[in-house]
Amino acid sequence: MAAHSNKVLFGLYNDEEDLKSAVKAAHAAHLDIMDVYTPFPVHGLDPILGLKESRLHYLGFIYGATGALFAFLAMSWIFTRDWPIMFGGKPYWSVPAFIPITFEMTVLFAAWGMTITFYTICGLWPGVKAQTLDDRITDDKFCVAFDVTSASESDVDSIKGFFTQTNAAEVNVKTL
Amino acid sequence: MNLNTQFVFENKTKRLLLGGMALGLVCLSFIFLNDDEYHTRFWTNWLHNSVFFTGIAFMSMFFLSAQITAFAGWNSVVKRVWEAMSQFMWVGIILMGVLVIGVWGHFHHLYHWNTPGITDPTNPAYDKIIAGKASFLNPIWYTVGTVGFLAIWYFWAKNLRKASVDQDSMETEGGYTYHKKQRKWAASFLPLGGFLSTVFLWQSLMSVDPHWYSTMFAWYSMVSMWLGAISLTVILIIYLKSLGYLEYVTFNHLHDVGKFLFGISVFWAYLWFDQFMLIWYANNGEETIYFNHRMTFYPVLFWGNLLLNFVTPFLILMRNDTKRKFGTMFFVACIVFFGHWWDYFYMIKPGARIASHEAKELAEGKQHGAKKHAAVVEEAEEAPTSEEVAATPTTEAVSHEVGHTAGHEAPVTTSKDTATTSEHSAPNAVNNESSVAAEHTATEVHGKGHEVAAAEHAVDEATAFKVGYTIPGLDDIGVMIGFLSLFLFFFFQQLSRASLVPMRDPYLEESLHHDTGALIEGEGGESHH
DSSP: OOOSOOEEEEEEESSHHHHHHHHHHHHHTTOOOOEEEOSSOOTTHHHHHTOOOOSHHHHHHHHHHHHHHHHHHHHHHIIIIISOOOOTTOOSSOHHHHHHHHHHHHHHHHHHHHHHHHHHHHTOOTTOOOOOSOGGGGTTOEEEEEEOTTOOHHHHHHHHHHHHHTTOSEEEEEEO | OOOOOBOOOOHHHHHHHHHHHHHHHHHHHHHHHTSOTTOHHHHHHHHHHHHHHHHHHHHHHHHHHHHHHTTOOTTTTTHHHHHHHHTTHHHHHHHHHHHHHHHHHTOOOSOGGGSTTTTOTTSTTOOHHHHHTTTTSSHHHHHIIIIIHHHHHHHHHHHHHHHHHHHHTOSSTTOOHHHHHHHHHHHHHHHHHHHHHHHHHHHHTGGGSTTOOOTTHHHHHHHHHHHHHHHHHHHHHHHHHHTTOOTTOOHHHHHHHHHHHHHHHHHHHHHHHHHHHHHHHHTOHHHHHHHHHHHHHOHHHHHHHHIIIIIHHHHHHSSTGGGGOHHHHHHHHHHHHHHHHHHHHHHHHHHHHHHHHHHHHHHTTOSOOHHHHHHHHHHHHHSOOHHHHHHOOSOHHHHHHHHHHHHTTHHHHHHHHHHHHHHHHGGGGGGGTTTHHHHHHHHHHHHHHHHHHHHHHHIIIIISOOBTTTBOOHHHHHHHHHHHHHHHHHHHHHHTTSBSSOTTOTTHHHHHTOOOOOOOTTTTGGGGO
16 A cells, blocks of 8 residues: 555565465464465465455446446437437337447446456556565565554564564565 | 265166156157147157257267366366266267158158258249258258267267276376377367267258258357256256265355356357347348247247346356355256256247148148249249348338238248239239339238238247247156156266266366365355365
């Protein structure tokens, strides 16, 4: 998140199974994980992290329904009221001919709507500076990060101890 | 972990399935005894169920081959189900063989192209369009296209299964000999199944309406079979699990099969609509008649098809979690399975009803004398054909009117309309070509008088509401249960002959730990402990 100068303590793991057991251990030790970064989606990680199902697809449904309605009603209005044109002797209100465009507009609205919503939630806009803790997270390292901006010395020590116990390959601090 | 589980085909199940077959036989006999003189209902039922269940076996093989070729790993624990299903093609050869014998011996009139003398211009039965297609629509091609191709497919299915079963008794773990063998059979089956199935479907199903053609038909009916196969797979997996088998199949595997059920249902709807819209837009009389007839006289079949096979699975399976629940999936699979049986019913029944009606008309000698008929045909080449008329977009009213004339009663009255046209245009034969517009009017005006009489006649005999044609009757469903029992009997027998888990499959480990990664509220925890 694009908050001002957060001090982040993070450990890097070499394997996704190490990562999974580390996250489980963190939960057991009641450590508050800021986020986990992986180079690819790790199956089964979400429930361990206690993440809830995304609600993005509800919006996707609403966007899609809007697109479908918009396309269908717009075509109906255009071809019956605004500018009636007869194609090949077909009735003005030719529902079968509207279906492909209605379908396309459903997909277009759902796709654009969900993309824009997702980017907005994540604060991803053109020109945003990438805030990566470590470049290798996008390649072959698995990262567990803790926000230690306002953490006490002993809290930081216990997190470091946790990293040692769970076989983190590296432990670093970075200010974002 | 004991992977080597053997399915036991219990006597209780055997008796139940034999009872199902007996029910089917009773219903089939009942239909046979209360039938028209061509036993159209009996033969359509036979064709319908034979193609449907053989198609399910074929698509199981095709689906499995596609997965093997695509390096799919999730499916190892379900593989044996498809392998066993595909072996039913052996029975399919016999079922289709009965129809082939019927074609050669003229025991049924499912296919109007099989009428004797249909290609002979001097014969009253002569049909110019069918004569033009006779190089493909003939008994030899029919035999090759159905039984012949099934035999080829069965050979592949048998060998693929053999390679898979032999793998179980392989001495060393981790060898790829049999896996490579399976890949060869699977990859070579894809073009073989893909291309030949189109011919199979043209011959067995589309030629029920020999005047009609659709380039989308083979796609459409093949996908219908596919969904039949997928939904039956879901039903069988859940049934086998309820018996305590297939313990390694989790809701993660079910989720993947569910995605196929959902996705292919949408694909089916796409093809269904595509076939309809292309024909609707092109307004080619020869093609639109097919839909016009079905939408006018078979609305329950037509719209029910869309409701069962698209609306229901689309709305229910749209959400992630419904694809992971055994109860919901079982419910949807049952609907989709019945829906695609219904789809085949819709494809076959109206067309076969017209075919038998045409045969009856011919037998009653509605057309007088071969000589006059030959003259009519010659004349018809000059006169505007129904397609040309229908394709002329003068005004909406005209195209509708003509569509009506050329549409509804065409199978019955084509010859009469043509006769009318030729009688009246004969004196002006010279002007015929120059006065196409006038000819349109003539066709319409003279068409009308006949139309009224013909329409009443046609409604009586070929289109009136009749259980077994307009909607499936209970006896038709009984026949379906009979064929389903036969299918399942064969399936369980095949399934009991090998381990339920392909123990030496290189992808087995992946399959055993398969996880779709979907996060479902309240379910996450239990799947990972």
